[in-house]
Amino acid sequence: MNPIQLVKDSIAKALIEASERAVRQGRLREPLAPGFEITPCREKAHGDFASNFAMQCAKAQGQAPRAVAQAVLDELDLTGTAVESAEIAGPGFVNFRVGHAYYENVVRLIDELGERYGRTEGGRGQKVMVEFISANPTGPMHMGNARGGAIGDSLASILDACGYDVTREFYVNDAGNQVDNLAKSLEARYLQLYLGEDAVAFPEEGYHGDDVRERAKEYAALHGDSLVDAPSQERREKLVEYGLQKNIENMQRDLGRYKIVFDRWFFESELHKSGYVKDTIDLLERRGHIYEKDGALWFRATDFGLEKDEVMKKSNGFYTYYAVDIAYHRNKFEARGFDRVIDVFGADHHGHTLRFRAGLEALGIDPGRLDFVLMQLVRLIQDGEVVRMSKRTGKAISLNDLLDDIPIDAARFFFNMRQADSQMDFDLDLAVKQSSDNPVYYVQYAHARICSILKNLAAEGIREKPAAEVDLSLLTTAEELDLIRLLGSYPEEIVIAARAYDPSRMTHYAMELSSAFHRFYNACRVKCDDSGLCAARLALCGATRQVLRNVLSLLKISAPELM
Missing domain, CATH: 3.40.50.620 (HUPs)
Structure with missing residues (x-):
């Protein structure tokens, strides 16, 4: 489902197995433990992926990072990893370069999964509320x-x-x-x-x-x-x-x-x-976090790092907004069983982040389960x-x-x-504005342009074939590979956006993908004399159209076929 994660997992497995062989050869004290970083390279000149495993474990191995890296690389078997080569760089980083099979697999995976491409299962069904x-x-x-x-x-x-x-x-x-x-x-x-x-x-x-x-x-x-x-x-x-x-x-x-x-x-x-507000205040009182003063009930908020205690029930018998908010968040976690809650608030609600978490902690609920996005x-x-x-x-x-x-x-x-x-x-x-200056128009135009290309060629009898039936090894230009590299990163971009609570990554990705497509289209003729190359480029156009449609759908933005 996630081409980048699949490669990262296969590299990690190959490195651990290589380190185990290096231990048997007496070149390392112990095999690598899972958890070292493997990240996409920012600069293509350095390769496609890089790992810090040697620098991370050098002290434990009693060797310089480059020596650790060399010991592992000497035993490294890259079969089945989609990686073509590995090399040591700088003080002990190891860079990896994928082979052409990786690019071919990306296009085929998109064609196979269609609208499901980009979806992953890292959340494992955890219940999350976004308020x-x-x-x-x-x-x-x-x-x-x-x-x-x-x-x-x-x-x-x-x-x-x-x-x-x-x-x-x-x-x-x-x-x-x-x-x-x-x-x-x-x-x-x-x-x-x-x-x-x-x-x-x-x-x-x-x-x-x-x-x-x-x-x-x-x-x-x-x-x-x-x-x-x-x-x-x-x-x-x-x-x-x-x-x-x-x-x-x-x-x-x-x-x-x-x-x-x-x-x-x-x-x-x-x-x-339902009496849930009263029940919540009673629970706080039983836990020793409520006291009475001037006829009102107060929460010992200073016990949880806040600057002052908070009124929960006024002397006139009415509950404060804070009391109701704490009861509401308790309801989210205890009554309805959410594993995580994300509140999207205005920046003027910054104080709520501390006050809500203090209330949850007092109730015995892990405050780390509550996150905020402040606008x-x-x-x-x-x-x-x-x-x-x-x-x-x-x-x-x-x-x-x-x-x-x-x-x-x-x-x-x-x-x-x-x-x-x-x-x-x-x-x-x-x-x-209906021009490329308008970012959403620019992205939608890229999708419509691909639809027009495929439609016009189909009218001439040149139709897109399933990617599995096409020789994708013919896609070798820098523009073609750059475009496929971006297509392959789409599921990973979603994962990063979810981890950072940052949907802006998706609009930026859509604009970058559109730019990459326009560069490809201007540099590479889709309709050409080589029927095999034409079929491969049509498959690439189809994959790009699908991913653009998927990212726009994720944002609930239309993907027009004509503009």
Whole structure:
């Protein structure tokens, strides 16, 4: 499944077996232990792979690294490894060069696996939750949610491709102060419809957005003035129930448009209704981490490295957000059995990383099972200027506004072009540009160009054959081998992206692969007099088309056949 890993594993096995023979020859004290590094070479002049095994064990062997390397190489049998040669370099590194069979195997493997090429099983079915976006259901989603959505969704796809059992989750804050403020806001707007704006004061902490007015008008259209004379508490409960439902439906609609579908929408109210928040605080108290002060319950957070203790339950009897968050994360690990949880948050949530892990440790849950991806801010740029307001609405630009203005493919690609912890400028003009300057257009054009090549040649009776029936040894130019080398690295790129929680590796890979294809196509005529070479180059085109389609599919970006 992973050509690079297969070669690395075969090299490691051959080196260990060679070291065992060297021990029998008396040239080494002990055989190599698994775990030494074998990595792809950054510079092609040095070879394809390099290992530090000799430098790592030189002290234990009582010899200089180059002497250890030579002892192993003298006994090395490369049969079945796809490696053609090995040589000592520098202070004791060993470089390996693959033979042509490796390149042929890559093209054949892609043809054999098709859309499954790139998928590996390193995750071994471990249960992983990726929680992302989790926007408050009190208004439209903003640019941070747009970036977090693209990153979180793509990361989940990458982990799935690595063999993890992945769940996408959206946490809905449908309780607490923000929901109370929404209820008060809806109540004021509803009453103003019947009593006039001057007769009903709008709460200072209320939400002034047009969406609140719309929810109030919608409810009035459905139920008339039925709540005007109702008790305030009843009126707020019914209005906020309606408002939350409509807001969440709108979120789901907008996210579906953005190609994001969550496996579960988890409601904060579930934790309260089930008694899970109280149960979590009681557990912390039994473990000796809670004390009472001024009528409130406090968590001994300083025992776990934090600067100050944290209130968990206020003197008025209400639980704090922190208490609810700790209960929610306990629910993820204990109640639902996730092996690992990844929270995708804005950079302003850095403090949560320490506070959440402290809470888990106090509960007896390994805090190392909780990871975070923290995103920096996004600036929208148009005509060289920062854009903050929608020209159409005059309000802050929402996710829906963005998707009205630019292609969805561009949004998902652009938001994944930078690592999450890097601030990014999103160029709105570039996102709609139909030229090679636009990165997503450039990648999609490469796919469409290959489709056009194959279609045009098929019309002339020159059709792509299964790679197993083609003489791929004819692919020998630097451009051909460079392209195949990149094709072979695709599964490894996914593995690295999963390990680093970094979907930007995939957009960079897609651009690099597209560039390599264009270089190949400009240097090598696909349609040529040599029918065997033509068939081999057609197979290479087909393999490239498949991998481009696979990486775009991983990012939920379309792979057009015509542009």
